Amino acid sequence: MTVSEWASEPVNWVFLVVGLLVLVSGFRVVTAKNVVHAALFLVATLAGTAVLFLMLSAEFVAWVLVLVYIGAVIVLFLFGIMITRAPTGRDLGLDADRKAWPAFLSVATFVLLSWASIDAFGSEVVQEVGDPTSTETLGLALLGRFVIPFEVVSFVLLAALIGGITIARRDLDPVEEEQRRAV
Amino acid sequence: MPVAQFLILAAALFSLGIYGLLVRRNIVLILLSLELMLNAVNINLIAFESVIRSADAIGQVFSVFVITVAAAEVGIGLAIVLVIFRNRKSANVDDLSLMRW
Numbered sequence: 001m002t003v004s005e006w007a008s009e010p011v012n013w014v015f016l017v018v019g020l021l022v023l024v025s026g027f028r029v030v031t032a033k034n035v036v037h038a039a040l041f042l043v044a045t046l047a048g049t050a051v052l053f054l055m056l057s058a059e060f061v062a063w064v065l066v067l068v069y070i071g072a073v074i075v076l077f078l079f080g081i082m083i084t085r086a087p088t089g090r091d092l093g094l095d096a097d098r099k100a101w102p103a104f105l106s107v108a109t110f111v112l113l114s115w116a117s118i119d120a121f122g123s124e125v126v127q128e129v130g131d132p133t134s135t136e137t138l139g140l141a142l143l144g145r146f147v148i149p150f151e152v153v154s155f156v157l158l159a160a161l162i163g164g165i166t167i168a169r170r171d172l173d174p175v176e177e178e179q180r181r182a183v
Numbered sequence: 184m185p186v187a188q189f190l191i192l193a194a195a196l197f198s199l200g201i202y203g204l205l206v207r208r209n210i211v212l213i214l215l216s217l218e219l220m221l222n223a224v225n226i227n228l229i230a231f232e233s234v235i236r237s238a239d240a241i242g243q244v245f246s247v248f249v250i251t252v253a254a255a256e257v258g259i260g261l262a263i264v265l266v267i268f269r270n271r272k273s274a275n276v277d278d279l280s281l282m283r284w
Contacts, residue, residue, distance in 0.1 A: 012188075015188060015189075026195075026196050026219055029219055030200070030203030030206065030207070030216055035211065035212060038212055038215055045196070046222065052226060053226075053229050056230060056232070056233040058233075058243050060243065060247075061229060061243050068251075069222075069250070072254065076258065077215065077257070077261070079261075080211050080214075080261040080264060080265070083268070084264060084265070084274040094212060095207060096206050096207075096277075099206055101205075102201070102205035102206045103202060105201060105202075106199065106201045106202035109194075109197065109201055110194050113198070114195075117190035117191060118190075121234070122187050124185070126184040127233060127234060138243055138244060141240055142244060144239075146239075153252065156251070156255050160255035160258050160259050163262070167263060168265045170269075
Protein backbone atom coordinates (compact mmCIF):
# COMPACT_ATOMS: atom_id res chain seq x y z
CA MET A 1 0.00 0.00 0.00
CA THR A 2 1.45 3.34 -1.03
CA VAL A 3 1.45 6.49 1.05
CA SER A 4 -1.14 8.21 -1.13
CA GLU A 5 -3.48 5.22 -0.86
CA TRP A 6 -3.00 5.28 2.89
CA ALA A 7 -3.70 9.00 3.07
CA SER A 8 -6.84 8.74 0.95
CA GLU A 9 -8.69 6.82 3.67
CA PRO A 10 -9.99 9.30 6.26
CA VAL A 11 -10.05 6.60 8.96
CA ASN A 12 -6.25 6.38 8.77
CA TRP A 13 -5.99 10.04 9.77
CA VAL A 14 -8.24 9.34 12.74
CA PHE A 15 -5.86 6.52 13.63
CA LEU A 16 -2.87 8.85 13.32
CA VAL A 17 -4.35 11.43 15.70
CA VAL A 18 -5.57 8.90 18.27
CA GLY A 19 -2.38 6.83 18.02
CA LEU A 20 -0.23 9.90 18.66
CA LEU A 21 -2.39 10.76 21.69
CA VAL A 22 -1.97 7.21 23.01
CA LEU A 23 1.80 7.20 22.44
CA VAL A 24 2.48 10.64 23.90
CA SER A 25 0.39 10.03 27.01
CA GLY A 26 1.88 6.52 27.36
CA PHE A 27 5.33 8.10 27.24
CA ARG A 28 4.29 10.59 29.92
CA VAL A 29 3.01 7.71 32.12
CA VAL A 30 6.54 6.32 32.37
CA THR A 31 8.37 9.65 32.55
CA ALA A 32 6.10 11.96 34.60
CA LYS A 33 7.75 13.37 37.70
CA ASN A 34 4.43 13.57 39.52
CA VAL A 35 2.71 10.33 40.59
CA VAL A 36 -0.84 11.64 40.20
CA HIS A 37 -0.04 12.99 36.72
CA ALA A 38 1.24 9.55 35.71
CA ALA A 39 -2.09 7.98 36.74
CA LEU A 40 -4.06 10.67 34.89
CA PHE A 41 -1.96 10.22 31.72
CA LEU A 42 -2.86 6.53 31.91
CA VAL A 43 -6.52 7.65 31.69
CA ALA A 44 -5.71 9.45 28.41
CA THR A 45 -3.90 6.35 27.08
CA LEU A 46 -6.85 4.10 27.95
CA ALA A 47 -9.40 6.50 26.46
CA GLY A 48 -7.40 6.54 23.22
CA THR A 49 -7.27 2.75 23.28
CA ALA A 50 -11.05 2.64 23.65
CA VAL A 51 -11.37 4.81 20.53
CA LEU A 52 -9.05 2.39 18.67
CA PHE A 53 -11.29 -0.51 19.76
CA LEU A 54 -14.32 1.35 18.40
CA MET A 55 -12.45 1.81 15.10
CA LEU A 56 -11.89 -1.96 15.00
CA SER A 57 -15.64 -2.45 15.65
CA ALA A 58 -15.11 -3.97 19.11
CA GLU A 59 -17.81 -1.89 20.74
CA PHE A 60 -18.48 -3.96 23.85
CA VAL A 61 -14.79 -4.28 24.77
CA ALA A 62 -14.31 -0.53 24.29
CA TRP A 63 -17.03 0.26 26.84
CA VAL A 64 -15.77 -2.45 29.20
CA LEU A 65 -12.36 -0.77 29.00
CA VAL A 66 -13.89 2.62 29.84
CA LEU A 67 -16.00 1.26 32.71
CA VAL A 68 -13.52 -1.16 34.29
CA TYR A 69 -10.23 0.64 33.68
CA ILE A 70 -11.04 4.34 33.69
CA GLY A 71 -13.93 3.91 36.12
CA ALA A 72 -12.52 1.45 38.63
CA VAL A 73 -8.83 0.61 38.21
CA ILE A 74 -7.64 4.23 37.97
CA VAL A 75 -9.69 5.15 41.04
CA LEU A 76 -8.02 2.23 42.85
CA PHE A 77 -4.60 3.52 41.72
CA LEU A 78 -5.39 7.03 42.96
CA PHE A 79 -6.44 5.54 46.31
CA GLY A 80 -3.17 3.57 46.38
CA ILE A 81 -1.19 6.76 45.70
CA MET A 82 -3.02 8.66 48.44
CA ILE A 83 -2.74 5.85 51.00
CA THR A 84 0.97 5.23 50.47
CA ARG A 85 1.46 8.99 50.84
CA ALA A 86 3.66 9.10 47.78
CA PRO A 87 4.77 12.68 47.36
CA THR A 88 2.05 14.17 45.18
CA GLY A 89 4.18 17.14 44.10
CA ARG A 90 7.23 16.93 41.86
CA ASP A 91 9.60 14.23 42.99
CA LEU A 92 13.00 13.61 41.43
CA GLY A 93 13.62 10.32 43.25
CA LEU A 94 10.91 8.38 41.37
CA ASP A 95 13.24 6.93 38.75
CA ALA A 96 16.36 4.82 39.08
CA ASP A 97 19.56 6.61 38.13
CA ARG A 98 20.72 4.24 35.43
CA LYS A 99 18.37 4.48 32.48
CA ALA A 100 20.56 3.49 29.53
CA TRP A 101 20.03 -0.28 29.74
CA PRO A 102 16.24 -0.11 30.26
CA ALA A 103 15.98 2.34 27.33
CA PHE A 104 18.07 0.07 25.13
CA LEU A 105 16.03 -2.97 26.14
CA SER A 106 12.71 -1.29 25.40
CA VAL A 107 13.90 0.04 22.02
CA ALA A 108 15.20 -3.44 21.15
CA THR A 109 11.83 -4.97 22.13
CA PHE A 110 10.02 -2.41 19.99
CA VAL A 111 12.21 -3.09 16.95
CA LEU A 112 11.86 -6.86 17.34
CA LEU A 113 8.07 -6.81 17.88
CA SER A 114 7.32 -4.37 15.06
CA TRP A 115 9.63 -6.21 12.67
CA ALA A 116 7.85 -9.49 13.50
CA SER A 117 4.42 -7.82 13.12
CA ILE A 118 5.25 -6.31 9.73
CA ASP A 119 6.85 -9.54 8.58
CA ALA A 120 3.80 -11.63 9.49
CA PHE A 121 0.89 -9.20 8.98
CA GLY A 122 2.34 -6.52 6.69
CA SER A 123 -0.10 -7.25 3.88
CA GLU A 124 -3.21 -7.91 6.00
CA VAL A 125 -5.94 -5.30 6.21
CA VAL A 126 -8.73 -4.81 8.72
CA GLN A 127 -11.86 -6.60 7.51
CA GLU A 128 -14.59 -4.00 7.43
CA VAL A 129 -17.95 -5.17 8.73
CA GLY A 130 -21.15 -3.18 8.63
CA ASP A 131 -22.17 -3.54 12.26
CA PRO A 132 -19.87 -3.62 15.27
CA THR A 133 -19.61 -6.98 17.06
CA SER A 134 -22.81 -7.12 19.06
CA THR A 135 -22.94 -7.71 22.78
CA GLU A 136 -25.22 -10.63 21.95
CA THR A 137 -22.46 -12.38 19.98
CA LEU A 138 -19.97 -11.87 22.79
CA GLY A 139 -22.46 -12.95 25.46
CA LEU A 140 -23.34 -16.12 23.58
CA ALA A 141 -19.63 -16.90 23.11
CA LEU A 142 -18.86 -16.23 26.80
CA LEU A 143 -21.68 -18.42 28.07
CA GLY A 144 -21.44 -21.03 25.31
CA ARG A 145 -18.10 -22.05 23.93
CA PHE A 146 -16.06 -20.24 26.62
CA VAL A 147 -18.23 -20.97 29.65
CA ILE A 148 -15.52 -22.86 31.57
CA PRO A 149 -12.84 -20.15 31.17
CA PHE A 150 -15.54 -17.64 32.06
CA GLU A 151 -16.33 -19.47 35.31
CA VAL A 152 -12.61 -19.83 36.08
CA VAL A 153 -12.10 -16.10 35.60
CA SER A 154 -15.04 -15.32 37.87
CA PHE A 155 -13.48 -17.61 40.48
CA VAL A 156 -10.17 -15.75 40.08
CA LEU A 157 -12.00 -12.48 40.72
CA LEU A 158 -13.66 -13.90 43.83
CA ALA A 159 -10.33 -15.22 45.11
CA ALA A 160 -8.69 -11.84 44.43
CA LEU A 161 -11.52 -10.08 46.29
CA ILE A 162 -11.19 -12.28 49.38
CA GLY A 163 -7.37 -12.26 49.15
CA GLY A 164 -7.24 -8.48 48.87
CA ILE A 165 -9.41 -8.04 51.95
CA THR A 166 -7.43 -10.64 53.93
CA ILE A 167 -4.06 -9.15 53.01
CA ALA A 168 -4.99 -5.53 53.57
CA ARG A 169 -7.01 -5.72 56.80
CA ARG A 170 -5.23 -4.67 59.93
CA ASP A 171 -4.82 -7.57 62.38
CA LEU A 172 -6.08 -6.80 65.84
CA ASP A 173 -3.61 -7.02 68.69
CA PRO A 174 -4.11 -10.17 70.84
CA VAL A 175 -4.91 -8.03 73.90
CA GLU A 176 -7.43 -5.94 72.01
CA GLU A 177 -9.06 -9.07 70.64
CA GLU A 178 -9.34 -10.50 74.16
CA GLN A 179 -11.13 -7.35 75.30
CA ARG A 180 -13.54 -7.48 72.37
CA ARG A 181 -14.36 -11.07 73.18
CA ALA A 182 -15.01 -10.25 76.83
CA VAL A 183 -17.61 -7.60 75.94
CA MET B 184 -6.82 0.18 7.01
CA PRO B 185 -3.62 -1.93 7.27
CA VAL B 186 -3.60 -3.91 10.51
CA ALA B 187 0.18 -3.50 10.94
CA GLN B 188 -0.23 0.08 12.18
CA PHE B 189 -2.23 -1.18 15.17
CA LEU B 190 0.37 -3.86 15.89
CA ILE B 191 3.22 -1.32 15.77
CA LEU B 192 1.34 1.00 18.12
CA ALA B 193 0.82 -1.93 20.52
CA ALA B 194 4.54 -2.83 20.27
CA ALA B 195 5.45 0.77 21.14
CA LEU B 196 3.10 0.79 24.16
CA PHE B 197 4.52 -2.56 25.32
CA SER B 198 8.09 -1.25 25.07
CA LEU B 199 7.14 1.89 27.02
CA GLY B 200 5.71 -0.42 29.68
CA ILE B 201 8.98 -2.37 29.85
CA TYR B 202 10.93 0.88 30.20
CA GLY B 203 8.67 2.08 33.03
CA LEU B 204 8.80 -1.29 34.77
CA LEU B 205 12.62 -1.22 34.84
CA VAL B 206 13.17 2.46 35.60
CA ARG B 207 10.51 3.33 38.17
CA ARG B 208 11.23 2.95 41.87
CA ASN B 209 7.76 3.50 43.32
CA ILE B 210 5.67 0.29 43.43
CA VAL B 211 2.46 2.05 42.39
CA LEU B 212 4.20 3.43 39.28
CA ILE B 213 5.55 -0.03 38.46
CA LEU B 214 1.97 -1.35 38.55
CA LEU B 215 0.91 1.53 36.25
CA SER B 216 3.56 0.47 33.71
CA LEU B 217 2.28 -3.11 33.96
CA GLU B 218 -1.21 -1.85 33.04
CA LEU B 219 0.32 -0.19 29.98
CA MET B 220 1.76 -3.54 28.86
CA LEU B 221 -1.52 -5.41 29.42
CA ASN B 222 -3.28 -2.73 27.41
CA ALA B 223 -0.87 -3.26 24.51
CA VAL B 224 -1.75 -6.97 24.56
CA ASN B 225 -5.45 -6.07 24.37
CA ILE B 226 -4.85 -3.89 21.31
CA ASN B 227 -3.07 -6.81 19.65
CA LEU B 228 -5.92 -9.23 20.43
CA ILE B 229 -8.56 -6.87 19.03
CA ALA B 230 -6.44 -6.15 15.93
CA PHE B 231 -6.00 -9.86 15.18
CA GLU B 232 -9.72 -10.38 15.68
CA SER B 233 -10.41 -7.67 13.11
CA VAL B 234 -8.34 -9.66 10.57
CA ILE B 235 -9.81 -13.11 11.11
CA ARG B 236 -13.38 -12.10 12.10
CA SER B 237 -14.20 -15.44 13.72
CA ALA B 238 -17.82 -16.38 14.35
CA ASP B 239 -17.43 -16.28 18.13
CA ALA B 240 -15.32 -13.08 18.20
CA ILE B 241 -12.56 -15.05 19.98
CA GLY B 242 -10.10 -12.14 20.15
CA GLN B 243 -12.63 -9.93 21.89
CA VAL B 244 -13.57 -12.70 24.35
CA PHE B 245 -9.90 -13.10 25.27
CA SER B 246 -9.39 -9.37 25.73
CA VAL B 247 -12.34 -9.38 28.15
CA PHE B 248 -10.52 -12.13 30.08
CA VAL B 249 -7.29 -10.09 30.06
CA ILE B 250 -9.14 -7.04 31.40
CA THR B 251 -10.69 -9.14 34.19
CA VAL B 252 -7.37 -10.68 35.24
CA ALA B 253 -5.73 -7.22 35.13
CA ALA B 254 -8.41 -5.87 37.48
CA ALA B 255 -7.83 -8.77 39.91
CA GLU B 256 -4.07 -8.21 39.70
CA VAL B 257 -4.41 -4.51 40.55
CA GLY B 258 -6.60 -5.31 43.55
CA ILE B 259 -4.14 -7.84 44.99
CA GLY B 260 -1.10 -5.72 44.04
CA LEU B 261 -2.36 -2.62 45.78
CA ALA B 262 -3.33 -4.67 48.87
CA ILE B 263 0.26 -5.94 49.05
CA VAL B 264 1.61 -2.40 48.53
CA LEU B 265 -0.62 -1.25 51.38
CA VAL B 266 0.75 -3.90 53.76
CA ILE B 267 4.37 -3.20 52.73
CA PHE B 268 3.81 0.50 53.31
CA ARG B 269 2.24 -0.17 56.72
CA ASN B 270 5.20 -2.29 57.82
CA ARG B 271 8.10 -0.43 56.17
CA LYS B 272 6.78 3.16 55.87
CA SER B 273 7.96 3.23 52.25
CA ALA B 274 6.70 2.31 48.77
CA ASN B 275 10.17 2.37 47.23
CA VAL B 276 11.39 -0.94 45.79
CA ASP B 277 15.03 -0.09 46.62
CA ASP B 278 14.14 -0.31 50.33
CA LEU B 279 12.79 -3.86 49.96
CA SER B 280 16.13 -5.65 49.96
CA LEU B 281 15.47 -7.94 52.95
CA MET B 282 15.35 -11.13 50.85
CA ARG B 283 18.30 -10.23 48.63
CA TRP B 284 21.43 -12.30 49.10
